[in-house]
Amino acid sequence: MNHEAFRASILLEALPYIREFYGQTVVIKYGGHAMKDEALRRGFALNIQLLRYIGVNPVIVHGGGPQIGKMLEQLGIVSEFRQGLRVTDDATMDVVEMVLVGKVNKEIVNLINVQGGKAVGLSGKDGNLIRAQKLEMAVERADAPPEIIDLGKVGEVAAVDIGLIDSLQRSGFVPVIAPVGVDDDGSTYNINADSVASAVAVALGAKKLILLTDVPGVLDKKGELVSSMTLHQAVRALEQGVITGGMIPKIKCCLEAVDGGVGKAHILDGRVENVILLEMFTQGGVGSEITRK
Ligand SMILES: Nc1ncnc2c1ncn2[C@@H]1O[C@H](COP(=O)(O)OP(=O)(O)O)[C@@H](O)[C@H]1O
Numbered sequence: 139m140n141h142e143a144f145r146a147s148i149l150l151e152a153l154p155y156i157r158e159f160y161g162q163t164v165v166i167k168y169g170g171h172a173m174k175d176e177a178l179r180r181g182f183a184l185n186i187q188l189l190r191y192i193g194v195n196p197v198i199v200h201g202g203g204p205q206i207g208k209m210l211e212q213l214g215i216v217s218e219f220r221q222g223l224r225v226t227d228d229a230t231m232d233v234v235e236m237v238l239v240g241k242v243n244k245e246i247v248n249l250i251n252v253q254g255g256k257a258v259g260l261s262g263k264d265g266n267l268i269r270a271q272k273l274e275m276a277v278e279r280a281d282a283p284p285e286i287i288d289l290g291k292v293g294e295v296a297a298v299d300i301g302l303i304d305s306l307q308r309s310g311f312v313p314v315i316a317p318v319g320v321d322d323d324g325s326t327y328n329i330n331a332d333s334v335a336s337a338v339a340v341a342l343g344a345k346k347l348i349l350l351t352d353v354p355g356v357l358d359k360k361g362e363l364v365s366s367m368t369l370h371q372a373v374r375a376l377e378q379g380v381i382t383g384g385m386i387p388k389i390k391c392c393l394e395a396v397d398g399g400v401g402k403a404h405i406l407d408g409r410v411e412n413v414i415l416l417e418m419f420t421q422g423g424v425g426s427e428i429t430r431k
């Protein structure tokens with residue numbers, strides 16, 4: 139199907155939803171795993187452009203973990219993850235910033251613009267967008283007080299200044315944000331992209347937070363997709379140990395977003411073509427959604 143025919147068919151299906159989403163902000167976290175394939179990258183950009191076309195305001199927060207890993211390897215810098223986060227010394231921070239802000243961010247901007255969009259790339263430094271603070275990571279231990287581990291230049295979001303995003307959206311631009319922030323002293327921090335997406339979604343009062351990853355959504359004990367969970371059910375799933383590894387921080391980000399006023403949070407398979415449109419504009423969707431009630 140060519141571009142025009144595809145756009146027309148999507149528009150027909152989307153009609154009932156246009157009213158609901160018109161003028162609303164949707165924050166989409168575009169993870170490194172969902173960027174690997176050229177056709178998928180083009181499809182992602184087309185989905186973003188289609189959202190703009192029907193009056194939705196998408197804001198992209200991107201990752202790039204695998205891309206950072208590859209560059210560190212080429213430079214002979216050993217990288218280690220603790221609790222799903224990259225231990226970041228000064229040399230690693232330089233590479234993270236170069237890869238995320240200099241390479242991945244501009245590639246996404248270019249992709250969207252090639253599809254006829256107007257994307258602008260930002261890092262958390264631009265317009266004081268993301269104020270960071272050093273992450274104090276406490277790890278629970280059996281029969282001992284929690285251990286505080288030092289991850290170096292790994293930050294968490296302290297504040298989001300939406301001024302620049304606001305101006306860009308009003309001028310019809312799609313902001314594309316790299317998850318790098320600065321603290322009050324101007325030190326640069328590497329922040330997990332899911333956390334940045336969640337904080338940006340809350341600050342913007344977004345209708346939706348969409349996290350694109352490399353699984354169909356949240357899976358239960360039998361490996362079956364959980365289409366919908368309330369905040370309460372998601373907390374129970376965390377406590378019961380159904381959710382492990384990288385899915386733990388992802389669910390926590392969804393909880394923070396919905397708790398902070400975002401309409402719904404979605405975890406979707408970024409390897410599936412048109413997954414954003416399928417989730418937003420079909421009955422029942424295709425991934426997992428987390429709702430307040
Ligand atoms: N219950 C679960 N449902 C789905 N994925 C899970 C679950 N528990 C753990 N995971 C793992 O979480 C991973 C997603 O987290 P992560 O690799 O950090 O994603 P990303 O790199 O896209 O941010 C999945 O690939 C899967 O291995």
Ligand SMILES: CC(=O)N[C@@H](CCC(=O)OP(=O)(O)O)C(=O)O
Nearest residue numbers: 169170201202203223224330331
């Ligand atoms: C602190 C930390 O771990 N930061 C991440 C930032 C990129 C990211 O989150 O990328 P994905 O979403 O593609 O995994 C990192 O250095 O890999």
